[in-house]
Amino acid sequence: MNKSNVLKKIVILALILALPGFLYYLLTAKGKNRYDPLPYFGPKELAKTSHLVNGKSIPDTIYHNISDFNLQDQNGKQVSLKTLTNKILIVNFFYTNCPNLCNQVNQNISKLAAEYAHNKITKFISITVDPQRDGIAALKQYSNKFNADSTRRLFLTGDTSVIYPLARQGFLVNALDEGSGNFVYSDKIMLIDEGHHIRGYYSGTSDDDMLRLDNEIKVQIAEEIRKNDHSLY
Numbered sequence: 001m002n003k004s005n006v007l008k009k010i011v012i013l014a015l016i017l018a019l020p021g022f023l024y025y026l027l028t029a030k031g032k033n034r035y036d037p038l039p040y041f042g043p044k045e046l047a048k049t050s051h052l053v054n055g056k057s058i059p060d061t062i063y064h065n066i067s068d069f070n071l072q073d074q075n076g077k078q079v080s081l082k083t084l085t086n087k088i089l090i091v092n093f094f095y096t097n098c099p100n101l102c103n104q105v106n107q108n109i110s111k112l113a114a115e116y117a118h119n120k121i122t123k124f125i126s127i128t129v130d131p132q133r134d135g136i137a138a139l140k141q142y143s144n145k146f147n148a149d150s151t152r153r154l155f156l157t158g159d160t161s162v163i164y165p166l167a168r169q170g171f172l173v174n175a176l177d178e179g180s181g182n183f184v185y186s187d188k189i190m191l192i193d194e195g196h197h198i199r200g201y202y203s204g205t206s207d208d209d210m211l212r213l214d215n216e217i218k219v220q221i222a223e224e225i226r227k228n229d230h231s232l233y
Contacts, residue, residue: 037223038191038216040064041198042172065196066170071127071158074139075150079125081196086228087123088220089192090213092204093167093175093185095130096142103145105187105204110146112214113153121194121224122217124153129167129175129185131157171198191216194224 042064167175173186
């Protein structure tokens with residue numbers, strides 16, 4: 001191998017190693033946003049408080065957020081927003097006996113979760129809409145299909161009195177038992193920030209949406225790091 005090829009490989013390697021830090025600098029340099037933050041979804045209202053922008057008083061906005069809940073994961077551990085403090089959540093609904101759609105969505109999520117395996121502030125959460133059949137043992141068996149790391153990829157079950165209102169009133173998506181083993185549920189994946197606000201909806205069966213989700217997770221990570229001084233890894 002000649003010196004020119006060796007030099008080229010060294011330069012390429014140096015660029016690869018430097019790129020993440022350089023992108024982070026561009027996004028957060030000097031404490032200022034270098035990107036457009038993600039939108040907030042759901043109802044919102046003006047608060048009684050305000051803040052100054054260029055000397056002008058601007059009313060604060062109260063954005064819709066997810067209320068706390070109590071569910072159990074595939075290992076029987078209690079999961080709530082209190083146990084998910086300071087986490088970015090990527091959430092979807094499913095049930096283990098559904099046709100291929102659920103498997104496709106959860107497979108796409110598992111691929112994405114693998115990319116963030118070493119990231120401390122992301123959690124990937126799938127909530128069953130059929131908790132009567134999808135108990136802890138069923139979720140454990142189902143999660144094994146995806147080689148899910150239970151510290152980062154959670155499959156949750158609980159009572160329908162918690163799950164259905166959480167879906168409709170919290171995540172603003174459909175979840176309904178039509179009877180005879182048929183369920184209405186959304187194939188959407190939701191991106192939730194550390195303040196429990198909805199920042200994005202994505203079709204779990206769309207390659208384009210999954211790519212957009214990947215990109216927007218990175219944007220949200222940068223926002224949370226800037227606000228909270230997290231360590232990315």
